[in-house]
Amino acid sequence: MSRRRIRGLAAAGAFALAVVTSGCGLGEGESSQGAATLTITRDYGAQRLAEATEAEPTDSDTVIRMLDREVEIETRYSGGFVQSIDGIEGEIDAGRSFDWFFFFNGIESSTGAAEVEVRGGDRVWWDYRDWTDALRTPAVVGSWPEPFLQASTESDPIEVRVECFGRRDPCERVRDRLADEAVKASVETPHDAGGRSLRLLVGPWAQLRSDPLAGSLDQGPEVSGVFARFAQRQGGGWSLELLDEHASVARQHLGGAGLVAAMRDGEQPPTWLVTGVDAAGVDEAVAMLDADYLSDRYAVAAHAGGETAVPVGALR
Amino acid sequence: MRSAIAYSPKPGAFGRVGALAASVYLGSLAVAAFVYSNPLVLAALAAATVVAGLLCGAGRALKTSARWAAILGVFIVAVNAIASQRGDTVLVRGWELPVLGQLDVSGEALIEGGLLALRIGVVLGIFAIHSACVDPDRIMRLLRPLARHSAMTASLVTRLVPLAAADHARLREAAALRGPGAAAVGRAAIVRRLVAGSLDRAVDVAAALELRGYAHGAPRRSGSQRRSRHDWRFAAAGIAIVVVAASARIAGVGDFNAYPTTELDARMPTLALALALPVLAALPFAGLERAKSSSRASRERRG
Numbered sequence: 001m002s003r004r005r006i007r008g009l010a011a012a013g014a015f016a017l018a019v020v021t022s023g024c025g026l027g028e029g030e031s032s033q034g035a036a037t038l039t040i041t042r043d044y045g046a047q048r049l050a051e052a053t054e055a056e057p058t059d060s061d062t063v064i065r066m067l068d069r070e071v072e073i074e075t076r077y078s079g080g081f082v083q084s085i086d087g088i089e090g091e092i093d094a095g096r097s098f099d100w101f102f103f104f105n106g107i108e109s110s111t112g113a114a115e116v117e118v119r120g121g122d123r124v125w126w127d128y129r130d131w132t133d134a135l136r137t138p139a140v141v142g143s144w145p146e147p148f149l150q151a152s153t154e155s156d157p158i159e160v161r162v163e164c165f166g167r168r169d170p171c172e173r174v175r176d177r178l179a180d181e182a183v184k185a186s187v188e189t190p191h192d193a194g195g196r197s198l199r200l201l202v203g204p205w206a207q208l209r210s211d212p213l214a215g216s217l218d219q220g221p222e223v224s225g226v227f228a229r230f231a232q233r234q235g236g237g238w239s240l241e242l243l244d245e246h247a248s249v250a251r252q253h254l255g256g257a258g259l260v261a262a263m264r265d266g267e268q269p270p271t272w273l274v275t276g277v278d279a280a281g282v283d284e285a286v287a288m289l290d291a292d293y294l295s296d297r298y299a300v301a302a303h304a305g306g307e308t309a310v311p312v313g314a315l316r
Numbered sequence: 317m318r319s320a321i322a323y324s325p326k327p328g329a330f331g332r333v334g335a336l337a338a339s340v341y342l343g344s345l346a347v348a349a350f351v352y353s354n355p356l357v358l359a360a361l362a363a364a365t366v367v368a369g370l371l372c373g374a375g376r377a378l379k380t381s382a383r384w385a386a387i388l389g390v391f392i393v394a395v396n397a398i399a400s401q402r403g404d405t406v407l408v409r410g411w412e413l414p415v416l417g418q419l420d421v422s423g424e425a426l427i428e429g430g431l432l433a434l435r436i437g438v439v440l441g442i443f444a445i446h447s448a449c450v451d452p453d454r455i456m457r458l459l460r461p462l463a464r465h466s467a468m469t470a471s472l473v474t475r476l477v478p479l480a481a482a483d484h485a486r487l488r489e490a491a492a493l494r495g496p497g498a499a500a501v502g503r504a505a506i507v508r509r510l511v512a513g514s515l516d517r518a519v520d521v522a523a524a525l526e527l528r529g530y531a532h533g534a535p536r537r538s539g540s541q542r543r544s545r546h547d548w549r550f551a552a553a554g555i556a557i558v559v560v561a562a563s564a565r566i567a568g569v570g571d572f573n574a575y576p577t578t579e580l581d582a583r584m585p586t587l588a589l590a591l592a593l594p595v596l597a598a599l600p601f602a603g604l605e606r607a608k609s610s611s612r613a614s615r616e617r618r619g
Binding site: 024025026027028029059060062064065068069075080114115 | 576
């Protein structure tokens, strides 16, 4: 046998060994149970463009593969960054930046779509939006009951905690709403429990703002990722200010206004705010915990006139 | 030994074709290769390139470029397989690589890589033919009205670099001939002598250019160059290739999607296009061959 041939065989053997020892497999792999859903919207969920379901995704299914099957895409950086979906392309228009972002179970992904594996039950939401005033919106409410459902059904489940700022009654209703979606949660008084847990902070804004993460809502969407904030009124009390995608105040609601929003501290699990300007506002917010109100929305405000998706009037 | 892709005057009809016509003809094939990803069309363009190369008398250049393309192609396929994480037909799953993380290798990524390699191979082949068959001085003369200084610089480089290479070979040979008792001459010493020699030569060249009046602007044209009677043929073939390729593309012929699963347009219009491209590439030679053989036949009859 020639030396070249021996070298070739040795290289092939080394490659095969590397493949085996690196723990990779051949083929698409095993299927997971349940269906994964894909939603494609634009302008902060204001317009739904497409929806699809993937039954029993396999081990090799990723967000990019799932998207690729349903729509025409153009990618950059080896498929890690989606530049265009069905011809809607990331661009800078009149000084404002537009791009595609995706949320995986209600959490904005910090890794490329090619690296996120999809399993049964996962919810993938792509949204094309103006990100000039808020580059990051780390968590959203539009994939309800995610992130709670997937987190509580994992092999290493994450604790779901309803933290009660004020009356206990709305907190118990929040827990019941979660139970309706097969999510087990505990109602507790606010405390630093340490470790990883998904929190729902429930109570009037006057009390809830003492939480450090919730308090960052005052700093605007650039920091909090939420296009809403509470403002103290002269003579006492609070008003709920809803912002448009330019982070300007578009509406102001007084008594009875509530807000359901999601925030995230670094790489910690998301924290949801179920709050209001007063007790009635908190009740309104609790009533919003339903897919009918939350689907495809970054945050939702509840008030006497109904509910409003936040940011306000984002349709381009 | 002279490089296979270095220019040498070719005896056939293509050797008498002007630089512009030759560039239009060969460039049209490269343009078509960039316009299409369909493997049938790319394979047809590869065939057209081989046909053109052989008829131009650039068989050696083609062979050399094919060798480079094969080596480059292996890298392109391997890199694309690793870099592209799209494609439904997953062959290897969860391959953990340092720095790059976890990767999948899909059949579609391999196919896309293969097509990229084929396209690069076609373009390399075209440039090899161009390099071997088209006089670089004529190209520089074409560029002179557009960028006088750049054309002058490029002309000098095309002469001085081979001279420097020859100097290097001579110096190395001289060093080797000093005998086994002499101290070895290091690479740095040879490079030092080479640079010194090159600077001397550069000064001489600058003085010669100065004396010939190059500092006073572009020399006036000595008269319009006559175009070869073959120029129009090759230019027309090049334009025809671009027009056919572009209009077919606009009409949606030769579609190809690598992802999520490979979709290939193999309908009649695509097959017709794949057939037309090599024919168009060979067409300008066809009449010339006949003319050549008929003139030879008449000479033989006369003889």
